[in-house]
Amino acid sequence: MGLLKSLLLAAPLAALQPVATALDWQVEADVRATLADTGNSFLDGGLGKFRQNDGASLQLGRGRIALEQRVGDTLRFVVDASTWGDNGPHPIDLTETFAEYRSYPHGGWRMRVKAGAFYPPSSLENRAAGWRSPYTISSSALNTWIAEEIRSIGAEVALDRLASKNGSEFDWGLFGGVYGWNDPAGVLVATHGFALHDRQTTLHDHIGPDAAVPVSNRQLFYEIDNRPGYYAGGKLRHGDRFELRAMHYDNRADVSKEKPSIADVAWLTKFDTAAMRLETTGERTWLAQWLDGRTDAAVTGFKLGWRFDTWNLLVNQRWGAQSLSARYDRFRMWQVVNDFGPASQVDRGTAWTLAYSYEREGAPWRFMAEAMRVDSWVSNRRDLLGLPPSAIESKLELSLNYRFSGQYH
Amino acid sequence: MRLCAQIACRIVTCLTLLGAPLAIAAGASGSVEARLLQSDGAPLEGAAVTLRRLGPGPVEAPRRQNDAGVYVMDQVNRAFQPEVLVVPTGASVKFPNSDSVSHQVYSFSPAKRFQLPLYRGKPYSPVNFDTPGIVTLGCNIHDNMIGWILITDADWFGRSDKDGNWRAASLPAGDYELSIWHPRLREPAARLQSKLHLDSGETGRVEFRASKAMRPAPLTGKSLEWDY
Numbered sequence: 001m002g003l004l005k006s007l008l009l010a011a012p013l014a015a016l017q018p019v020a021t022a023l024d025w026q027v028e029a030d031v032r033a034t035l036a037d038t039g040n041s042f043l044d045g046g047l048g049k050f051r052q053n054d055g056a057s058l059q060l061g062r063g064r065i066a067l068e069q070r071v072g073d074t075l076r077f078v079v080d081a082s083t084w085g086d087n088g089p090h091p092i093d094l095t096e097t098f099a100e101y102r103s104y105p106h107g108g109w110r111m112r113v114k115a116g117a118f119y120p121p122s123s124l125e126n127r128a129a130g131w132r133s134p135y136t137i138s139s140s141a142l143n144t145w146i147a148e149e150i151r152s153i154g155a156e157v158a159l160d161r162l163a164s165k166n167g168s169e170f171d172w173g174l175f176g177g178v179y180g181w182n183d184p185a186g187v188l189v190a191t192h193g194f195a196l197h198d199r200q201t202t203l204h205d206h207i208g209p210d211a212a213v214p215v216s217n218r219q220l221f222y223e224i225d226n227r228p229g230y231y232a233g234g235k236l237r238h239g240d241r242f243e244l245r246a247m248h249y250d251n252r253a254d255v256s257k258e259k260p261s262i263a264d265v266a267w268l269t270k271f272d273t274a275a276m277r278l279e280t281t282g283e284r285t286w287l288a289q290w291l292d293g294r295t296d297a298a299v300t301g302f303k304l305g306w307r308f309d310t311w312n313l314l315v316n317q318r319w320g321a322q323s324l325s326a327r328y329d330r331f332r333m334w335q336v337v338n339d340f341g342p343a344s345q346v347d348r349g350t351a352w353t354l355a356y357s358y359e360r361e362g363a364p365w366r367f368m369a370e371a372m373r374v375d376s377w378v379s380n381r382r383d384l385l386g387l388p389p390s391a392i393e394s395k396l397e398l399s400l401n402y403r404f405s406g407q408y409h
Numbered sequence: 410m411r412l413c414a415q416i417a418c419r420i421v422t423c424l425t426l427l428g429a430p431l432a433i434a435a436g437a438s439g440s441v442e443a444r445l446l447q448s449d450g451a452p453l454e455g456a457a458v459t460l461r462r463l464g465p466g467p468v469e470a471p472r473r474q475n476d477a478g479v480y481v482m483d484q485v486n487r488a489f490q491p492e493v494l495v496v497p498t499g500a501s502v503k504f505p506n507s508d509s510v511s512h513q514v515y516s517f518s519p520a521k522r523f524q525l526p527l528y529r530g531k532p533y534s535p536v537n538f539d540t541p542g543i544v545t546l547g548c549n550i551h552d553n554m555i556g557w558i559l560i561t562d563a564d565w566f567g568r569s570d571k572d573g574n575w576r577a578a579s580l581p582a583g584d585y586e587l588s589i590w591h592p593r594l595r596e597p598a599a600r601l602q603s604k605l606h607l608d609s610g611e612t613g614r615v616e617f618r619a620s621k622a623m624r625p626a627p628l629t630g631k632s633l634e635w636d637y
Contacts, residue, residue: 020526020528022528024511073513073526104513104524104549105515105517160552162552165517165518165545165547166517171552239624239627240553241625281625281628407528407529409531
C-alpha cells in the first residue's frame with residue numbers, strides 16, 4: 001500500500017516539473033535633432049510629409065519598452081510599447097502585443113500561430129526590433145503607410161518549409177491572417193497622401209490634433225462593420241542571401257457602416273505588396289519593395305475611391321560599425337468619385353534618402369544621420385490649405401539612441 | 410663490471426635502441442597527406458575528411474586511444490561554430506551557447522533528431538550521437554543559422570586546414586579509403602572518395618580538386634542581426 005501510494009503521488013508531482021522560462025526585456029530612447037524645410041506636418045494640421053514642422057527642432061524620437069516572455073521552447077508572449085514625444089492621448093501605448101506558438105521543425109515542416117495585435121509579415125525593410133528599419137531613420141513611403149494604418153488584430157497561421165536543413169537551397173513559407181479592428185485603414189492615405197517618417201500608430205492613438213485640417217483626431221484600430229478581414233502571402237528564401245515576400249491584404253470592410261464616436265466610416269482597403277532583399281558579399285544589401293492598393297469609402301452620400309501605388313529601391317553598405325544607405329521612393333495616388341469618371345491625381349512624388357549610422361557591437365549607443373528630399377505634388381495643399389500643390393521638402397535629422405536590455409531566467 | 414662486459418652491454422643497448430624505432434617503423438609508420446582544392450585552385454578549408462582502413466586484417470583504431478571525447482558545437486554571433494564538426498560514432502557534443510542571445514538548436518536529420526533550447530548563460534547536457542551520418546543543425550529562432558555534424562565510424566577523421574591540407578600519421582600498411590565531405594561542395598559522390606594502398610612506411614598523397622564552384626559561404630556580420 002505504501003509503495004503504491006507513493007507512486008501515485010509521485011506521478012502528478014513529476015508532471016509538475018518546472019517549465020523553462022525566460023524573460024527578455026529591452027528599453028530604449030532616442031533624441032532627434034531636425035532641421036526641416038517643409039510646411040506643417042500632416043500630424044500638425046498641414047500636409048508636410050515629415051513628422052516635423054518647418055524649422056529646427058529637438059524632440060524625443062521614440063521611447064520604447066519591449067518584453068518577451070518565453071514559456072517552454074515553443075511559446076512566447078510579446079509586449080511592445082512606444083512613446084513618440086507628441087501629444088498622443090496616452091503617455092505610452094502598444095504598437096504590438098501578441099502570443100506566438102512556434103513548433104520545432106518536424107521532417108522539415110514548421111508551423112507558427114500568432115494571436116494578438118501585430119504587423120503582417122510583408123516588410124523586408126522593418127527588420128529591427130520594434131518594427132524599425134535598421135537602414136534609415138524614416139521608413140519608405142510604403143512602410144510608413146503600413147506603420148500608420150495597418151495592423152493585424154486577430155490571428156495568423158504560418159507554415160514554413162525549412163528545406164535548407166534537408167539539403168535543398170531554398171526555404172519557403174505560406175502565411176495567412178484573419179483580423180478585425182482595421183476598418184478605418186485608408187483614411188490617412190486618402191486624407192494626407194503618402195508620407196515618409198518613423199512614427200508608428202499605436203493601438204489607441206489619435207493622429208492629428210483636434211479641429212485640424214486635414215488630419216484631425218484619426219483613430220485607426222476600430223471594428224466598425226463586424227466583418228473580419230484577411231491577408232495571405234508567401235515567402236521564399238535562398239540561403240541567407242536572397243529573400244522574396246508577397247502578400248495580398250483585404251479588410252473586407254462594409255462601406256455602408258460608420259462609427260460616429262470616432263467620426264469615421266468603414267474604409268474598404270485592399271492592396272498587393274511584394275518585396276525582395278539581396279545580400280551580397282562585401283556587406284551590401286539591396287532592397288526593392290512595391291505596393292499597389294485601393295481604398296473606398298462612402299462619405300456624405302458619395303462613393304469615393306483612391307488608387308495608390310508606391311515602390312522603392314534601397315542599397316546599404318556596411319563597414320564595421322558604420323553603415324550607409326541610399327533609397328529612392330516613388331509614390332502616386334488618384335481619386336475616383338462614385339466609381340466612374342476619370343481618376344484625378346491627388347498625390348505624386350519622389351523621395352531621395354541618404355542615411356549614415358554608427359553602431360558598435362555590444363555598445364548601447366547608436367547614432368544615425370538622415371538627409372531626405374521629397375519632391376511632391378499634392379492637390380489637397382491647394383484645395384484645403386490654399387498653398388501651392390507642388391513642394392520640395394527637405395530635412396536633415398540626427399538621432400542618438402540609447403538602449404539597454406537583459407534577460408531573466 | 411669487467412670492461413668486456415661493459416662494452417658488450419653498451420653495444421647491446423645501442424642495438425636495442427636502434428632496433429626499437431625500426432620495429433615501430435615496420436608496424437605503423439605510413440601516413441596519408443590529403444590536399445583539397447576548390448575548382449579555381451584555392452584551398453578548400455574546413456572540409457570533413459575521413460580515412461578508413463579496408464584491410465588486410467584488423468587494426469587497433471587509434472582514436473580509441475587518443476580520443477579526448479570532448480566535442481563542442483558553439484553558437485557565436487548567430488552562427489554555429491565550427492560550421493562543420495566531425496565526431497566519431499558514440500561521441501557526445503556540448504552546445505555551450507557563447508552568444509549574446511538565446512538559441513533553440515534542432516535537427517530533423519535521420520541520423521539524430523533532437524531539440525535543444527539554449528538559454529543564454531545556462532548549461533545543458535551534451536547530446537550523444539550514436540548513428541553514423543550527417544546531421545544538419547538549425548536554430549528555431551534564427552532561421553539563417555545552419556551547421557553540420559558528421560558522425561563517422563572511420564578510424565581517422567578531421568577537417569582540412571586553411572591551406573586545404575589534412576594528414577594522418579602512424580598508419581599501418583594496407584588498403585585505405587579517403588572520403589571528403591563539405592556542405593557547399595557540388596560534386597558527384599564518386600569524386601569524393603578515393604582508394605589508396607599504403608606500403609609499410611609509405612606516405613600516400615591524395616589531391617582533390619572540385620570540378621564545380623562551391624555554393625557561396627554563409628554571410629557574417631550585421632545582416633544576420635535582424636530576423637524579420
